[in-house]
Amino acid sequence: MMNAEESQRWWQRDDLAYRGEELYFAGLAVSTLAKRFGSPAFVYSFARVRENLERVHAALRDAKLPGYTLLYAMKANRFAPLLTSLQHTGLCGIDACSPREVEHAVSCGFRPDQISFTAGSLSRRDVDALACFDGLFVDCDSLHAIKTWGEIKPGSSIGIRVNPGMGVSRADNDKLQYAGVAATKFGIYEEQLQEALSLAAHYSLKITKIHFHTGCGYLTAELPQWDRVLGACLEKFVERCPDVTTVNVGGGLGVPHVASDGVLDLAEWSRVLNKHFGHRQYKVELEPGEYLLKDAGILILGKTFEETKQTSRFVGVDAGFNIAPEPAYYNLPFQPLAPICRGELKQVTVVGNINEALDVWYRDAWLPDLNEQDHIVLINAGAYSASMASNHCMRGDGNTMVREFLLPDTKKQ
Numbered sequence: 001m002m003n004a005e006e007s008q009r010w011w012q013r014d015d016l017a018y019r020g021e022e023l024y025f026a027g028l029a030v031s032t033l034a035k036r037f038g039s040p041a042f043v044y045s046f047a048r049v050r051e052n053l054e055r056v057h058a059a060l061r062d063a064k065l066p067g068y069t070l071l072y073a074m075k076a077n078r079f080a081p082l083l084t085s086l087q088h089t090g091l092c093g094i095d096a097c098s099p100r101e102v103e104h105a106v107s108c109g110f111r112p113d114q115i116s117f118t119a120g121s122l123s124r125r126d127v128d129a130l131a132c133f134d135g136l137f138v139d140c141d142s143l144h145a146i147k148t149w150g151e152i153k154p155g156s157s158i159g160i161r162v163n164p165g166m167g168v169s170r171a172d173n174d175k176l177q178y179a180g181v182a183a184t185k186f187g188i189y190e191e192q193l194q195e196a197l198s199l200a201a202h203y204s205l206k207i208t209k210i211h212f213h214t215g216c217g218y219l220t221a222e223l224p225q226w227d228r229v230l231g232a233c234l235e236k237f238v239e240r241c242p243d244v245t246t247v248n249v250g251g252g253l254g255v256p257h258v259a260s261d262g263v264l265d266l267a268e269w270s271r272v273l274n275k276h277f278g279h280r281q282y283k284v285e286l287e288p289g290e291y292l293l294k295d296a297g298i299l300i301l302g303k304t305f306e307e308t309k310q311t312s313r314f315v316g317v318d319a320g321f322n323i324a325p326e327p328a329y330y331n332l333p334f335q336p337l338a339p340i341c342r343g344e345l346k347q348v349t350v351v352g353n354i355n356e357a358l359d360v361w362y363r364d365a366w367l368p369d370l371n372e373q374d375h376i377v378l379i380n381a382g383a384y385s386a387s388m389a390s391n392h393c394m395r396g397d398g399n400t401m402v403r404e405f406l407l408p409d410t411k412k413q
């Protein structure tokens with residue numbers, strides 16, 4: 001059992017922890033980062049990204065697969081210095097989901113043949129743009145995409161994204177699920193497979209990859225469901241496509257957001273992969289976003305006001321959900337912390353500066369007394385935050401409010 005103090009500090013790890021009253025991130029005092037970068041500012045630690053990458057590689061090696069490729073889902077965070085640093089590690093390729101993402105990945109040093117493309121609702125213009133990148137591998141996620149791709153690239157090899165009618169997500173959060181009981185727009189369903197095979201044959205396309213990504217944020221408790229999803233995809237799709245050499249099992253690996261979450265048990269995850277692929281001849285692709293980036297980023301905010309309204313004590317900050325929408329959209333709490341934690345803690349609700357009712361960062365956070373212009377830090381802001389930012393209420397313009405900084409991995413320089 002965790003005591004109260006431990007449960008409030010559930011997020012602590014070597015590179016994110018209080019030393020005395022001072023909060024440290026990536027070896028630096030957060031108060032120093034706040035002075036240096038101001039607020040609001042996203043600060044990422046490349047050392048943590050590399051650690052996350054290496055941990056996943058180790059788990060993939062432990063799974064004893066015939067072969068594997070690790071792709072980073074760049075929709076999670078496309079900050080150019082980050083992509084360039086990832087490219088320099090040589091530890092991953094890229095999963096892209098729009099022609100502009102492909103262009104951007106190439107401009108950051110990735111070769112088209114290191115990029116796998118998966119997306120839906122492609123226009124003819126999108127497909128023409130993708131076809132210009134020799135070596136880019138495209139997963140078609142509908143019958144329409146097979147036909148469109150076949151018309152301009154007959155005789156090529158493709159992947160198909162499939163939908164097994166079941167998914168896996170953090171705590172069964174259905175907003176994070178891409179496949180399930182209700183029909184979704186993602187992928188080709190089992191009952192469409194025969195038509196997909198016929199269409200591919202019509203254009204002499206060879207289906208060499210089956211791709212599925214059925215949801216996001218899964219943790220240890222969801223591994224049995226992930227196991228079932230893998231089994232279903234193998235049986236319903238992979239084994240019915242004779243030319244398949246590669247199976248892309250998507251992303252979806254989650255990180256903890258609250259004390260009760262716990263970290264994903266990668267050893268168990270690796271056993272599940274081994275169970276399905278250890279004795280088969282397929283190369284496995286994995287394309288995580290959240291797991292690699294999310295806990296490698298913090299968002300530094302500045303306090304604006306504090307006031308009790310009815311029974312709630314509100315603390316306002318200088319940015320709202322538009323620059324990091326996950327807490328509001330997906331109900332994923334981003335724990336707020338004080339760079340300097342001194343004195344008694346009190347319960348407050350942290351709110352942003354956007355004129356919308358859903359602009360609540362965190363309800364009932366325990367924080368110390370803060371002066372106006374003191375800072376508050378949100379953890380888990382490394383993925384699906386800046387990359388999803390909008391200019392809503394004109395408070396998110398790319399040049400002013402969404403400022404990002406990458407702390408280099410000094411150990412590796």
Ligand SMILES: Cc1ncc(COP(=O)(O)O)c(C=O)c1O
Nearest residue numbers: 073213216251252253288289290
């Ligand atoms: C096709 C595809 N692959 C990979 C990912 C990355 O997912 P995650 O960040 O949950 O690992 C996504 C995210 O939605 C996706 O749609």
